[in-house]
């Protein structure tokens with residue numbers, strides 16, 4: 428048996444409809460967790476639920492493997508709904524992956540107030556909101572694990588990314604603080620800091636370049652591994668941090684960046 432054993436556990440994954448969140452949802456389900464896939468994109472979210480259901484075709488018809496919850500994680504009412512619907516379906520919450528995020532561009536001069544507020548709302552405020560309503564249930568379940576998706580841009584910046592960088596710096600600071608508050612309740616809180624990962628988010632950035640595939644190959648040359656990452660390579664770290672195997676790890680943030688940030692020039 429894998430040391431990542433999530434039998435009997437219930438997980439919420441925000442941004443579960445695509446990219447890293449999809450890989451995390453499928454990974455948790457493969458290891459036995461029931462998963463609430465949260466996304467604002469209905470089509471993608473429902474499609475991931477169907478992929479999870481297909482993992483075990485012999486599942487009893489009355490056994491629910493996963494549910495989809497449509498929500499905008501930056502809104503208080505939606506954050507409440509996420510926990511309420513997960514409890515209604517599965518009766519407990521053990522794992523919360525705060526992963527939903529958006530990439531925005533601009534300097535402090537060119538970023539509109541609307542873009543700043545939206546970026547900070549989706550990437551940072553959402554972690555406060557979704558956790559706020561999930562934590563009481565995690566405490567009731569006897570503890571659990573929260574894993575937040577930050578970015579390599581939590582520790583270094585790219586130009587023209589003011590609101591994104593600010594939001595991801597906030598994610599690692601909030602992770603440290605939440606781990607301190609929630610540790611005594613048996614809830615561990617950690618963050619992952621991915622480099623460039625081949626997801627719809629990155630594919631969109633690449634599509635702004637004249638030759639998207641060439642652009643991704645070029646970005647890959649900056650990495651010690653000589654390539655960009657795959658969503659499953661981030662999901663593996665998230666699954667580990669969410670598992671009991673990481674029982675003494677909390678309030679910390681971990682790079683999964685193929686060596687990118689080790690390079691000075």
Ligand SMILES: NC(=O)c1ccc[n+]([C@@H]2O[C@H](COP(=O)([O-])OP(=O)(O)OC[C@H]3O[C@@H](n4cnc5c(N)ncnc54)[C@H](O)[C@@H]3O)[C@@H](O)[C@H]2O)c1
Pocket residue numbers: 441442443444445446447448465466467468471498499500501526527528529530549576577578579620621622623624625626627628629
């Ligand atoms: N892909 C990368 O290179 C990379 C690098 C570092 C960090 N990250 C971070 O990883 C996380 C996942 O990124 P990804 O690349 O998989 O992105 P993605 O765009 O491929 O997928 C993100 C998912 O989140 C959903 N989402 C966005 N805003 C939402 C909202 N307000 N409410 C609910 N759902 C929402 C989207 O619909 C989408 O399904 C993000 O936090 C991102 O900042 C990504």
